[in-house]
Amino acid sequence: MRGDISINAERLLGEIEHISQFSDVPAPAVTRILYTPADMAARHYLKQLADAAGLPWREDALGNWFVRLQGTEPDLPAVATGSHIDAIPYAGKYDGVVGVLGGLEALRAIREAGVTPRRSLELIMFTAEEPTRFGVGCLGSRGMAGLMPWDAMRALQDANGVSLEQARADAGYTGELESVELSRDAYAYFVELHIEQGPFLEAADREIGIVTDIVASTTVRVTLTGEGGHAGTVPMPERNDALAAAAELVLLAEKAAGFRSRGLAVATVGMLDVHPGASNSIPSRVELTLDVRAREMRVRDAMLEEVHTGLKALARSRRIRHEWQVLNHDPACRSDPRILTAIARSAEALGHAHLSLVSRAYHDTVFMARHFPAAMIFIPCHEGYSHRPEEFAAPEHIVAGTETLTSTLVELAAL
Numbered sequence: 419m420r421g422d423i424s425i426n427a428e429r430l431l432g433e434i435e436h437i438s439q440f441s442d443v444p445a446p447a448v449t450r451i452l453y454t455p456a457d458m459a460a461r462h463y464l465k466q467l468a469d470a471a472g473l474p475w476r477e478d479a480l481g482n483w484f485v486r487l488q489g490t491e492p493d494l495p496a497v498a499t500g501s502h503i504d505a506i507p508y509a510g511k512y513d514g515v516v517g518v519l520g521g522l523e524a525l526r527a528i529r530e531a532g533v534t535p536r537r538s539l540e541l542i543m544f545t546a547e548e549p550t551r552f553g554v555g556c557l558g559s560r561g562m563a564g565l566m567p568w569d570a571m572r573a574l575q576d577a578n579g580v581s582l583e584q585a586r587a588d589a590g591y592t593g594e595l596e597s598v599e600l601s602r603d604a605y606a607y608f609v610e611l612h613i614e615q616g617p618f619l620e621a622a623d624r625e626i627g628i629v630t631d632i633v634a635s636t637t638v639r640v641t642l643t644g645e646g647g648h649a650g651t652v653p654m655p656e657r658n659d660a661l662a663a664a665a666e667l668v669l670l671a672e673k674a675a676g677f678r679s680r681g682l683a684v685a686t687v688g689m690l691d692v693h694p695g696a697s698n699s700i701p702s703r704v705e706l707t708l709d710v711r712a713r714e715m716r717v718r719d720a721m722l723e724e725v726h727t728g729l730k731a732l733a734r735s736r737r738i739r740h741e742w743q744v745l746n747h748d749p750a751c752r753s754d755p756r757i758l759t760a761i762a763r764s765a766e767a768l769g770h771a772h773l774s775l776v777s778r779a780y781h782d783t784v785f786m787a788r789h790f791p792a793a794m795i796f797i798p799c800h801e802g803y804s805h806r807p808e809e810f811a812a813p814e815h816i817v818a819g820t821e822t823l824t825s826t827l828v829e830l831a832a833l
């Protein structure tokens with residue numbers, strides 16, 4: 419690699435294995451939810467690694483974690499990389515983790531080679547990329563970019579009624595929430611390394627994905643309220659069953675996405691809570707989440723409109739009350755061409771075959787890209803499995819991705 423920089427593959431792969439033990443479920447599955455003991459233990463492990471490498475770090479009021487390798491011109495905006503370590507229930511070992519530990523390895527490798535970049539380099543571990551605990555994904559990067567009203571963030575509660583304010587205080591993060599927002603000149607570039615979470619790189623036999631766009635994504639919480647009653651005694655024509663209405667809504671969403679598949683449109687109802695939840699009781703209330711994504715914002719918006727209109731009609735005909743609460747409605751992201759060029763040049767110099775592709779998952783990069791030139795590097799993952807225990811990224815691909823990231827950071831830090 420450039421200037422005799424070489425990454426320590428054994429160290430990196432060992433750390434990816436090691437951090438997977440900080441989990442609420444047995445291996446190979448990983449569950450690591452914001453501010454739980456597993457999350458805090460994994461954070462502690464990262465701090466130990468940075469300390470051992472002699473790299474200084476700081477944390478903000480949400481627990482976003484920043485590790486710095488000082489450049490020769492430390493007053494210039496830095497070049498940042500990073501990802502997340504939280505994991506949804508029964509996830510795998512690689513989602514997010516590869517970008518955090520790969521980024522740390524990049525900083526260590528550059529330093530160990532005795533190279534001091536012109537711009538400082540910064541690794542970021544973003545708090546709560548996953549929406550598991552508070553219903554909104556990318557909490558840390560949203561805050562850093564100032565893209566969520568602070569009062570809305572303060573009002574967030576988890577399923578047990580614990581507020582984000584309380585949860586972060588319990589985890590030791592007590593500063594003002596507003597202090598999380600970054601200055602607009604904090605970074606010159608941001609680049610995130612991540613597993614693809616889809617099948618295309620593996621199918622095309624390429625080691626590196628160069629991410630040109632990230633899809634636009636929205637999450638809506640829908641509450642449907644009908645009337646409960648005895649499952650044996652209430653005649654069918656007299657029912658307003660909230661779950662039957664929800665079933666129609668699920669199929670409506672599937673249809674709305676189905677015929678827009680060329681626009682990479684997808685719609686998912688991934689959570690459905692039925693009240694009162696007894697086999698012999700008519701469901702009186704259902705709460706569900708609707709996750710809608712597409713490459714173009716207008717396609718995503720048209721799909722949402724179609725589902726919302728359909729919901730109003732079915733609620734009327736079924737005599738069901740409904741609420742439609744948008745939890746997040748995020749823009750699509752276009753990568754910065756200078757970073758794409760640096761990634762391609764790095765991959766080629768290292769002999770790693772590459773392919774340009776769209777990210778169908780969202781990432782912290784979406785929010786960093788609102789203020790800083792940004793892009794992503796993908797590596798293949800087996801069969802595209804992700805958000806499940808079978809998620810697997812081959813060691814040689816993790817190494818290829820980390821080498822490409824390292825070289826890209828060096829190039830960007832010299833600009």
Ligand code: GLV
Nearest residue numbers: 548778779780781
């Ligand atoms: C991120 O994890 C996503 O849901 O795309």
Ligand code: MN
Nearest residue numbers: 506513548805
């Ligand atoms: Mn994920």
Ligand code: MN
Nearest residue numbers: 513514547612
């Ligand atoms: Mn991720």
